[in-house]
Amino acid sequence: MSRSGVAVADESLSAFNDLKLGKKYKFILFALNDEKTEIVVKETSTDQSYDAFLEKLPENDCLYAVYDFxxxxxxxxxxxxxxIFFTWSPDVAPIRSKMVYASSKDALRRALNGIAVDIQGTDFSEVSYEDVLDKVSRGKA
Known part of the structure; x- marks a missing residue:
C-alpha cells in the first residue's frame, strides 16, 4: 500500500507478469479506480507500434504504463x-490527480519486479521514441 493509501490490484500484477514472462502484451496502462483506492489495469495491448502506445497517453490526465521496449x-x-515503467503526469492534468498519482507510484513500482528503466513524462517530448531509446541504451533514466 502506498503513502496515499492506494493498493495495487491483483489483476495489475497478473497483467504485468503476463507481459514480463509470457510476452502476452506489448504494453499495459494502469490507472486509479474511480474511488482512488486501487491501481487497476486500464488497458492492455499487443500492438507493436510505439506510436500506438503514445496515442493511448491522455493529454490531460495521469496514468502509469509498462512497456516492453x-x-x-x-x-x-x-x-x-x-x-520500462512510465509515470505519465502531463502539466495540464488536474493538481489533485497529479498529487495522488505521485504519492501512489511507489506502491505499484515496488510491486513490479523486473523493471529496467523508469521514465517520468510531463509532455510527449519526454517520452518520444528517441528519448526513451537514448535512456535505455545508456542504461540511465
Missing part, C-alpha cells in the same frame, strides 16, 4: 528488450 544498438549485438 525492444531496440537495437547495432546489428552485431542484435535486438535487446527492456521493460
Amino acid at each position: 525492444e531496440y537495437e544498438i547495432n546489428a552485431s549485438e542484435g535486438k535487446r528488450s527492456k521493460i
Whole structure:
C-alpha cells in the first residue's frame, strides 16, 4: 500500500507478469479506480507500434504504463528488450490527480519486479521514441 493509501490490484500484477514472462502484451496502462483506492489495469495491448502506445497517453490526465521496449544498438549485438515503467503526469492534468498519482507510484513500482528503466513524462517530448531509446541504451533514466 502506498503513502496515499492506494493498493495495487491483483489483476495489475497478473497483467504485468503476463507481459514480463509470457510476452502476452506489448504494453499495459494502469490507472486509479474511480474511488482512488486501487491501481487497476486500464488497458492492455499487443500492438507493436510505439506510436500506438503514445496515442493511448491522455493529454490531460495521469496514468502509469509498462512497456516492453525492444531496440537495437547495432546489428552485431542484435535486438535487446527492456521493460520500462512510465509515470505519465502531463502539466495540464488536474493538481489533485497529479498529487495522488505521485504519492501512489511507489506502491505499484515496488510491486513490479523486473523493471529496467523508469521514465517520468510531463509532455510527449519526454517520452518520444528517441528519448526513451537514448535512456535505455545508456542504461540511465
